[in-house]
Amino acid sequence: DQQVKQNSPSLSVQEGRISILNCDYTNSMFDYFLWYKKYPAEGPTFLISISSIKDKNEDGRFTVFLNKSAKHLSLHIVPSQPGDSAVYFCAAITYSGAGSYQLTFGKGTKLSVIP
Amino acid sequence: ETGVTQSPTHLIKTRGQQVTLRCSSQSGHNTVSWYQQALGQGPQFIFQYYREEENGRGNFPPRFSGLQFPNYSSELNVNALELDDSALYLCASSLDERGQRYFGPGTRLTVL
Secondary structure (H helix, E strand, O other): OOOEEOOOOEEEEEOOOOEEEEEEEOOOOOOEEEEEEEOOOOOOEEEEEEEOOOOEEEEOOEEEEEEOOOOEEEEEEOOOOHHHOEEEEEEEEEEOOOOOEEEEEOOOEEEEEEO | OOOOEEEOOEEEEOOOOOEEEEEEOOOOOOEEEEEEEOOOOOOEEEEEEEOOEEEEEOOOOOOEEEEEOOOOOEEEEEOOOOHHHOEEEEEEEEOOOOOOOEEOOOEEEEEO
16 A cells, blocks of 8 residues: 555656656655656655645745645645756655654656656 | 775575675664665564674574674665565664664565
8 A cells, every 4th residue: 555656656747848757646644745856877866845835845946836635735836957867766754753864765866758 | 084884786596595784883873773675565663683792683484584783784684585675774773872863775685
């Protein structure tokens, strides 16, 4: 039972255009979400996050939108650059009773930005 | 500042064998977590160690075990390897239990 879903395995976008990556979740207890970027032969690196008390968070070319009622979030990259070509993972935080947390990841979307 | 490192990079084992994967945390980080990423899937949480104690575990059987050492480096041990254990194993360290996770490049394990 996948609690974080990324239904598009891949996405191709022209350089300079907008990239929109989507993510849906099923667990209404999730209250903090993150996006990670992964290049081949490297570990995932943190990109941007959003708390459930917000509906938008922006960091340079990257903006994450959260629609709690629809249990949906999206990552917008504007303008897209060839260096953005990577696999993007959506992740949600689950807190444990010990004050720690674990990440629940989606399957990822492979973004290709075409020069 | 040294990032998170993992060894070995690649490993091939046969079914039924045991394997140990290693992770060196980023300097000053006292929390380490391990994830399994099967082909075409996202990383799945295995377990987490905070100051040498396991304080969180995902849906993995007991043959997946770990250790965290006083210098906060860590090991993941898998006994009685199965074909489905073939995956990329990622470790992530953080300053504390609630801190940002910094991932290593992973160890690619192939079980034949």
